[in-house]
Amino acid sequence: MKLFKIRGGVHPHDNKHLAAGQAIEDLPMPALLHIPLQQHIGAPAKPAVRRGQQVAKGDLLAFSQGVISAPVHAPTSGRVMGVGSYPAHHASGLSVRTVTLKPDGEDRWSDEIQGVSDPFALTPEEIATRVAAAGIVGMGGATFPSAVKLNLRTRYRLHTLVINGAECEPYLTCDDRLMREHAEEVIDGVRIMAHALGVERIIVAIENNKPEAQAAVALAASVDPRIRVARLPTRYPMGSEKHLVQALTGRETPARGLTADIGVVVHNGATAFAVHEALRFGRPLVSRIVTVSGGAVSRPRNLRVPIGARVQDLLEYCGGFTEQPAQLISGGPMMGQPLPSTRVPMVKGSNGVLALTGAEAAGHEPMPCIRCATCVQACPCGLVPLDMAAHTRAGDLDGAVSLGLMDCIGCGSCAYVCPAHIPLVQYFNYAKGEMAARGRAKQKMTETKRLAEQRTARMEAIKQAKREAMAKRKREAAAKKAAETAAADAATMTSGAAAEPTATTAEA
């Protein structure tokens, strides 16, 4: 199909050969699973189990809380050891609420798990409800609750579902393997999502460095004439949602908007697979495919990993390290997060664990910017990274924002090509974080001010009421006194004869 040009981008060495040839294997069940309750964007899930409770695979561990949230299920059968804090799968290394589960080795599905024989007979609402109940989140790494995206049809006029199989991050091959080995299941999930969204076009977009996946998906997609397979040129960041949509439709998503604004919804291939599992078999999202790769890993693999397995369990299964890695990353090398430790558990959004050697991680001492504008050419968003970084460095964050900081998608193309090795993304992340903190502080201040003003108004109203009551009493007292004086005067004037009517007046 016809593709449109996107701006900028880079061509990193994809290094996919390390793991692309490895078929998906099941990770042996670890001795303990640590299942965080916050694995998605939105409110953390609320625990539904107690310490010591026996659960079956797929049982609910924690409820979804609020509109944007997702429930968490037991990845295997076993006993809940406790609900406590455990280091999160996050660069900060901070702890989050986590359910610790001791597998009993039976890996027994819950009896209540039941699929639907014909998902296409369900209404879109019913599909979205089931997807929400299965705890499915965007599995490309964004971890936005998928059901919320399926419900976009109520607010936008949608015409196209795009399945993002670009997998443009170097090293990662989990989506590639999934599409190769489970193309039919993925396509089934895609069709169910298309039914839920009510769209007339479906495009599965796969980069040209995955010809096997393209062929497998094209074959599986032949069951449905609405589905087209787009063969994308290999270029980073082709998998960026907004740029992918532009490459496919020729339209840019309006700034600060969603792709739904131009009628397109994008889901990841692994999410489609999870939807298939949830609808056909009633299985919630309890495992995912993860690429374990990098020059420091003995045997790079693609593993089916229960949620809650520790990074260490994966690395041990892959034979450990050949050398001490210089950098341990969750996700791809371009946008992945550094992992603080191998103790942290795998979550729904973690698509890769990379252990990079010093040569691969390419850390260099930064030099001054020579304004070579390579970053300007590489930026897929049309920004001028060198100016934004200079403003950030000088502490002028408002200046950086006016240059388009908030339009930056953080893809790292600029930092990748910078000959001076300036950590541009670090500058931008710092500035974005600082701006967010300022926004929160500002909101807090306005809220405090509002409450203080309300309180003042309330106190003022009470005072006013008191004053009025006082004034009223005073007036009454004065009126009474005046009446009494008047009566007394009248009494003196009529001298006794009019005493009776005066008494009547006083009574009144």
Next chain:
Amino acid sequence: MQIETAPSSAGPFAHARTSIQRTMSLVMLALLPATLFGFWQFGWPAIFLFFATLSTAVLAEAVCLRIAGKPQRQYLLDGSALLAGWILAVSLPPWAPWWIGAIGALLAVVVAKQVFGGLGQNLFNPAMVARVALLISFPLEMTNYVQPMPLFSADAPGFLQSVGISLGQPGFDAVSGATLLSHVRTELSQGLTLTEILPDMGYLFSGAVGTIAGSMGETSALLILLGGLFLLVKRVITWHTPVAMIGSLAILATLMNLYDPEHYAGALYHVVSGATLLVAFFIATDPVTSPVSKTGQIIFGAGCGVLVYVIRTWAGYPEGVAFAILLMNACTPMIDHYVRPRVYGRDRRGTPIEYADNAEMRK
């Protein structure tokens, strides 16, 4: 097997094989053919001048870095001082005494670069600042050109004679020769027409090959072009600046030539003569002092081309590239302020794009 890595900065954790050092080395590599040709054409005095300029540049850089308290090794190895000296050297008259090169290098590195804050901070191109300052301060030495006398040829000065030339001692009887630009300019001012001054097209050939009087590395248009194409292929530079500069110069020259062919030379004359190509590919593309956006680079290049033509044709100097570059360098911050790429999802004014029909797809 448990590793605890130190808190790290954000990604990416991969990097293209680029560095400032690599960029500078590629530019020097691109300059090499024209420079070697210059050595051969103008012999030992040119070689002495070249090394005097480069060594002074590096020495001055080292001293400045020491005073500024910057790591010397890291910054000296980036190659920027060496390159600034190199570009200055190839733009000097080849038989100029050694101290012209040395003073030029001091002006370039100390005054034009380090005083502004060092690498990446200078507003004006160091080599061009030095060239203009030398031209104004030492007009005699800076306009004293010689005809090529290839190394080891019969007329060429020997090694010891060359040392004398470099030290500025009179003695060797050189065939001094005006550059094409100053020759044509002088003759035009005498009231001659172009047909009388340049009876055949031979000057184009000698200008392209480089067998004419001129600056050390500027004479051979073809070798400079070769180096420029190498930089384009290696993506060290983009086509925008050189094409805009050569294009605007050529268009203006062609128009004036059509208007009065006897007094205004054509496009090819302007392109092959003087420093046009050297400037277009190596100096106007200096990243530090030129705009960062593509449109900005086109404006910058076109401005350089127009100014070069205007100065060569109507102003007081036969060659105007250095002035043109400095004037446009001064415009760079303004160009960068007003000319920016369009941000994704926004129109040119910066407001988010709106579509008449959101669901419509482009065909």
